Amino acid sequence: MKVLKSLSEFGRIRKGCVLTIGNFDGVHVGHREILRTARALAEDHDAEMVVMTFEPHPVAVLHPEKAPGVLTPLPLKLDLLRDYADGCVIVLEDNRELLQLSPENFVEQFLMATFAPRFIVEGHDFHFGARRAGDIETLGAFGRQKGFEVVVVPPKQMTLPMGETIRVSSTVIRYMLESGHVADAAVALSRPYRLLGPIVSGRGRGRQLGFPTLNMARPEQVIPAEGVYAGFVEVADDPDPGAPGLSKAERLPAAFSIGEIRTFEERHPLLIEAHVLDEPAGGLARKWMVMEFVRHLRPQHKFTSPDELVAQIGRDCDQARAVLKEFIQGETP
Numbered sequence: 001m002k003v004l005k006s007l008s009e010f011g012r013i014r015k016g017c018v019l020t021i022g023n024f025d026g027v028h029v030g031h032r033e034i035l036r037t038a039r040a041l042a043e044d045h046d047a048e049m050v051v052m053t054f055e056p057h058p059v060a061v062l063h064p065e066k067a068p069g070v071l072t073p074l075p076l077k078l079d080l081l082r083d084y085a086d087g088c089v090i091v092l093e094d095n096r097e098l099l100q101l102s103p104e105n106f107v108e109q110f111l112m113a114t115f116a117p118r119f120i121v122e123g124h125d126f127h128f129g130a131r132r133a134g135d136i137e138t139l140g141a142f143g144r145q146k147g148f149e150v151v152v153v154p155p156k157q158m159t160l161p162m163g164e165t166i167r168v169s170s171t172v173i174r175y176m177l178e179s180g181h182v183a184d185a186a187v188a189l190s191r192p193y194r195l196l197g198p199i200v201s202g203r204g205r206g207r208q209l210g211f212p213t214l215n216m217a218r219p220e221q222v223i224p225a226e227g228v229y230a231g232f233v234e235v236a237d238d239p240d241p242g243a244p245g246l247s248k249a250e251r252l253p254a255a256f257s258i259g260e261i262r263t264f265e266e267r268h269p270l271l272i273e274a275h276v277l278d279e280p281a282g283g284l285a286r287k288w289m290v291m292e293f294v295r296h297l298r299p300q301h302k303f304t305s306p307d308e309l310v311a312q313i314g315r316d317c318d319q320a321r322a323v324l325k326e327f328i329q330g331e332t333p
Contacts, residue, residue, distance in 0.1 A: 001082050003243055005091045010114050011095040013088060018042040019117040021052045021128065025170045026071035029190050030123060030156040035084035037153050038121040043085065047118055049087035053077065056098050069174050069222035075240045076196055103134030107142045121151045139153035158187055169297075180225035182293040192231065195219050195272070195291040196239065202273065209306065210314050213257075213273040216289055223272070224293055226259040226300045230320035230327075232292040233274045239288045253277045255320040256291055275313075277321055295323050 004010060020038045022179040026033045035051065042049035055074050060067035072080065074091065090099065098110060106129045111117065120139065126292055140150045155167045161184070166172060168188045176185040177193060186192045197219035207213075214233065233254040257273045274291055297319055303309040 001078075001085055002088050002092070003078060003091060004088060005093055010090065013115060014048045014120040017048040017050045017115055017118040018119045018183050018268065019050045019052065019111070019115055020043070020121040022122070022126070023057050023058065023170070024053050024072075024077060024081065025068070026169055026189055027077060028156075028170065028173060028188050029158075030153075030168045032084065032190065033156055033315070034121055034123055034153045037083070037151060038119070039084060039086065041119050041121065045118060049085060050102065051081055051085040051088070051091060052090040052092065053081075055091050055093050058328075062097055062099060069166075069178075070220060071170060071173060071177075071193070071222055073196060073219070073221060076194060079240075086251050103129030103138055104142070105129075106134070107139070107146065112146055119149050119151055121153060123247045124152055124155060142231070150187070158184075160184060174222050177222050177224045180227050180296045180299075182224055182229060183295050186294070192292045192294050193224070194293075195221055195223070197221075197272075197289060198239070198287060199235070199289050202271070206223065209310050209313065211275045211310075211317070213275045214289055216272040216291065218270065218272065223270075224258060224296075226270075227257075228297045228300070228316050229256040229258070229293050229295065230254075230297055230323040231256050231274075231294045232324070233276055234290040235288065237287050251292070252279060253321065253324040254291075255297075255317050256293065257300075275317065277317055277324075293329050299324070 002012075004012065018038050018041045020034055022031065022034070027035075039049050042048070057067055057070070057208055067090055074280070078089065078091075098106070101109065111120075120143065122136060122139070126136045126139065128139065136150065136152055143150045155169075157165050158168055159165045173185050173188050173193075176182070176188065182193055195216065197216040200215050200217045202213055214235065226284035232251045234251055254274045254276045257271065257275075260270055272291070274289065297316055303312065
């Protein structure tokens with residue numbers, strides 16, 4: 001997969017490609033259906049598949065105060081796109097001029113001049129051009145004029161545990177995570193949610209209690225709600241999940257804690273901690289960590305004594321082991 005970030009590089013793309021455009025934050029099941037459809041079209045018509053995404057989100061460029069939380073920072077997003085976009089990924093970085101083109105000029109001056117696509121594959125809610133004035137119907141009309149075909153992929157649905165059926169979207173997944181519903185988010189994503197961030201020195205409190213932790217600096221991603229979770233940890237020297245360091249990292253069962261310090265201090269800084277089960281965390285100290293969230297175990301609360309806290313952490317670790325053992329068995333064919 002080639003990744004192009006400069007307009008000067010776009011001439012390397014063959015005309016008549018199959019193009020799909022979107023932020024693809026999360027690369028969730030709806031995005032994956034779009035990507036699969038585009039790849040199938042490219043294979044059927046011997047065309048190049050091109051995925052165009054944005055860094056940062058267009059809203060963050062034009063209206064920073066309204067920018068949505070990030071599900072997948074660029075290294076994670078590219079790693080996920082690699083499974084589907086075996087041709088080319090374009091990363092448009094903070095291109096304000098392009099985002100301010102009218103729908104007509106976006107099609108004529110950019111899409112046709114740069115790609116002359118044969119197919120454009122999008123979801124039903126696709127918008128483009130200044131003030132998001134263009135929609136999927138507008139794009140279809142331009143396609144009939146300019147000679148490309150627009151393929152619309154229906155949205156993906158999922159059923160929640162309470163029986164409600166909803167349309168999968170990045171917005172819905174952000175809400176699930178911020179509410180602590182990481183298992184529901186995993187269904188919408190088709191994989192557990194992952195946080196990527198640098199490892200920082202902690203206060204040593206976990207080690208003093210007998211449960212040493214790896215501590216993550218607050219990442220520029222959506223952070224799941226405060227609570228205790230079961231999940232997996234990967235550690236490496238390189239922050240790029242596609243690089244040899246992290247792509248070959250061992251996936252280690254862990255219990256996570258996200259929350260403010262309440263038992264020992266009046267001040268309450270947010271901590272993001274991972275206790276690796278049955279393995280000394282000191283031997284895992286690297287520069288970067290991925291936390292993969294499988295299930296929410298309990299909310300945070302203040303304990304009356306360190307002994308009470310230690311007893312509860314022990315129970316949390318036992319529950320995390322059981323949850324992750326069941327999860328691994330479910331993953332195994």
